[in-house]
Amino acid sequence: MKVLVAVKRVIDYNVKIRVKADNTGVETANVKMSMNPFDEIAVEEALRMKEKGLATEVIAFSAGPAQCQETIRTALAMGADRGILVQTDAELQPLAVAKLLKAVVDKEQPGLVIVGKQAIDDDSNQTGQMLAALLGWSQGTFANKLHVADGSAEVKREVDGGLENIKIKLPAVITTDLRLNEPRYASLPNIMKAKKKPIEVLAPDALSVDVAPRLKTLKVEEPPKRKAGIKVKTVAELVDKLRNEAGVI
Amino acid sequence: MAILVVAAHDGKTVRANVANAVAAATQMGSDVHVLVAGSNAGEAAKSAAALQGVAKVLQAEDAAYANWLAEDIAPLVVKLAPNYSHVVMAADSVGKNIAPRVAALLDVAQISEAIQVVSPDTFVRPIYAGNAMATVQSGDKVKVVTIRPTNFKAGAGGGSAAIEQIGGAAASGLSSFVGAELSKSERPELTSAKIVVSGGRGLASGENFKMLETLADKLGAGLGASRAAVDAGYVPNDYQVGQTGKVVAPDLYIAIGISGAIQHLAGMKDSKTIVAINKDEEAPIFQVADYGIVGDLFQIVPELTAAVEKK
Ligand SMILES: Cc1cc2nc3c(=O)[nH]c(=O)nc-3n(C[C@H](O)[C@H](O)[C@H](O)COP(=O)(O)OP(=O)(O)OC[C@H]3O[C@@H](n4cnc5c(N)ncnc54)[C@H](O)[C@@H]3O)c2cc1C
Ligand SMILES: Cc1cc2nc3c(=O)[nH]c(=O)nc-3n(C[C@H](O)[C@H](O)[C@H](O)COP(=O)(O)OP(=O)(O)OC[C@H]3O[C@@H](n4cnc5c(N)ncnc54)[C@H](O)[C@@H]3O)c2cc1C
Numbered sequence: 001m002k003v004l005v006a007v008k009r010v011i012d013y014n015v016k017i018r019v020k021a022d023n024t025g026v027e028t029a030n031v032k033m034s035m036n037p038f039d040e041i042a043v044e045e046a047l048r049m050k051e052k053g054l055a056t057e058v059i060a061f062s063a064g065p066a067q068c069q070e071t072i073r074t075a076l077a078m079g080a081d082r083g084i085l086v087q088t089d090a091e092l093q094p095l096a097v098a099k100l101l102k103a104v105v106d107k108e109q110p111g112l113v114i115v116g117k118q119a120i121d122d123d124s125n126q127t128g129q130m131l132a133a134l135l136g137w138s139q140g141t142f143a144n145k146l147h148v149a150d151g152s153a154e155v156k157r158e159v160d161g162g163l164e165n166i167k168i169k170l171p172a173v174i175t176t177d178l179r180l181n182e183p184r185y186a187s188l189p190n191i192m193k194a195k196k197k198p199i200e201v202l203a204p205d206a207l208s209v210d211v212a213p214r215l216k217t218l219k220v221e222e223p224p225k226r227k228a229g230i231k232v233k234t235v236a237e238l239v240d241k242l243r244n245e246a247g248v249i
Numbered sequence: 250m251a252i253l254v255v256a257a258h259d260g261k262t263v264r265a266n267v268a269n270a271v272a273a274a275t276q277m278g279s280d281v282h283v284l285v286a287g288s289n290a291g292e293a294a295k296s297a298a299a300l301q302g303v304a305k306v307l308q309a310e311d312a313a314y315a316n317w318l319a320e321d322i323a324p325l326v327v328k329l330a331p332n333y334s335h336v337v338m339a340a341d342s343v344g345k346n347i348a349p350r351v352a353a354l355l356d357v358a359q360i361s362e363a364i365q366v367v368s369p370d371t372f373v374r375p376i377y378a379g380n381a382m383a384t385v386q387s388g389d390k391v392k393v394v395t396i397r398p399t400n401f402k403a404g405a406g407g408g409s410a411a412i413e414q415i416g417g418a419a420a421s422g423l424s425s426f427v428g429a430e431l432s433k434s435e436r437p438e439l440t441s442a443k444i445v446v447s448g449g450r451g452l453a454s455g456e457n458f459k460m461l462e463t464l465a466d467k468l469g470a471g472l473g474a475s476r477a478a479v480d481a482g483y484v485p486n487d488y489q490v491g492q493t494g495k496v497v498a499p500d501l502y503i504a505i506g507i508s509g510a511i512q513h514l515a516g517m518k519d520s521k522t523i524v525a526i527n528k529d530e531e532a533p534i535f536q537v538a539d540y541g542i543v544g545d546l547f548q549i550v551p552e553l554t555a556a557v558e559k560k
Contacts, residue, residue, distance in 0.1 A: 013512070017377045026381050038493075094349070095358050118493060120512075122376050124361045125345050129319065130353035138320055138423035141346050144486065154427065158486045159342040160440075160495075165427035166318070178476065178493060179486060214358035218371065218384040226518055229539035231530075235552040238524065241540055246522040248444070248501040249468060249557055 001111030003046040003055040005080065006101060007062050008036040009071040010121040023219040035071050038116025040078075040183035041176040045146060046114055047079045048181065054148050057081045059108060063100050065089050069199055076194035077186035083199035088211060090204075096211035098130035103207035105135060110171070112153070117142050117175040128175035138168035142177040250334035251280035251304070255326055257317065257343040258285060258293035265441050266339035268300050268403035273396040274337045275302045276366040282307060282333075286325055286417075288315035294412050301404030311417030316426035317343055323350040324418050330355055330391050334369065340395035341440075348395050357389035364400040378492040378515035398440065399498035399519060432485045434472070439488070442471030444501045447490055447517070448483070449475035451506015451527065451546055455483040461505060464554045473497065475507045491516035506546050509534025526550070
């Protein structure tokens, strides 16, 4: 079966972001961009399935501006076979991304789609669940372990109280959690090879998907700043402050 | 139109954060209903009926609802949704799993982790690990919203709403529950604890976390951790505090051997008082700490444990 993975281009997790002065969003010009870390985990999981003979082909999908090609190239350098970019400069919200993914799924007929549980920019944690809903498929969210065999998958999920095991019918959508695997780095030869792998570029219109945002962003602001307090020298001083100044113990 | 809060529960009581979700819902409108779906959920429905601000509880009984599988719960919520202006869930692992599925089936956007209700269609939500706050407005007919429990103060109990039995829907057959491996603990639950003691990579081993357990027990505190401590296997995944773990806002948060990466701060910087214990005086955690103490945690933690009175 084919496995489709979503790879989103986001501001690198190490960057300290800045809110734009006009409060319309976050400064993205001249900022280091990377693949969403949860999507690296998604790519890795798909590649391991291929290496185990469980997947025949790994396709990397991204939606967004032309530069998302770089993100797809990263997935190809890790080992994905080919890429699909739905190119648009429009703001894409999770429902729109899920609809684009669905259109690509209809075309490609993968047996499994793996996406990140959350993109570290917009922190929505929605796209995978929405895609599963639109397809009428099962969903294995926040996956800590994935075991695929004969038309079904066992998924160990990270939940509030610990871990939970479910068995889901394939085809399915999986969303990755941090402990699913440790993604590999692309080797130099593989980076070279990736340059020759194909990336298909599509427009949202060609997939007959309306990507118009449903949520209007009225403003984006800085959060209130917490100011640094004091350093205490001794444990006795700390306990005194907690008891008599903060009143928390 | 009324607001529907979808409650997670354990069969006996609804989760504590349902009271927070109800509190948020009352800011969106006045007529708040709570859906309690489950198998033998009678007691849980009663606990929902006792929450302040609840006008009606809908109890849906079906074997398929026993384990909160999104594939089975979402269609039930979707069936009820046309009678409501909002569907509200707490942004915990249940809400995050189910709410987007509901939203997509309704063809509406979801507002994730709202921290403020500006008006019935406008919400504030954190983005970029809480380093920016977006105010978003929804034009959808039904607004599907998950709320961050720590930002909405739960009302007192004492309510006595009517409980109405509603029918279930057929099981989807798409997924089944196999079992759970839950962390057992007598300590207060992390997200509702008044005090949280949290450890990071600085603890250097799972064995050393015992030291924090002793401190936590003396303080009556919940126990948390950084991602690094979870990844290293010192503690289970449900201890993780942060952007991609749990969000806590206790009266007192004690960060021990945690550097203070933005992803960690995202989960605890709304705590009332923050204490940091770290040997590196440049560690970013000190920039948010009310009280910092620079030094070796292996010396400081036992001293602190001895100094605080048992609660
Ligand atoms: C004020 C503001 C302005 C914005 N402006 C723009 C803009 O102009 N252009 C723009 O593109 N975005 C813009 N965004 C970001 C955009 O709204 C979000 O990225 C989008 O809503 C998706 O949310 P998410 O990635 O957090 O979804 P999540 O549900 O958290 O994503 C989960 C997973 O879905 C997959 N996924 C999500 N999106 C994509 C994608 N595009 N390609 C491939 N896989 C994906 C990934 O696997 C990801 O790990 C803006 C956001 C804000 C707040
Ligand atoms: C996609 C993504 C999501 C993430 N989500 C989260 C999240 O939700 N939560 C989270 O916490 N992190 C998250 N992270 C990880 C985050 O970036 C940091 O790597 C992590 O928080 C570091 O954990 P730490 O502070 O325990 O370890 P380190 O950064 O290694 O810090 C250890 C600290 O211990 C101190 N120390 C060492 N020994 C001693 C001693 N004997 N006495 C006193 N102090 C000592 C050191 O000075 C140091 O400051 C995420 C990262 C990514 C990429």
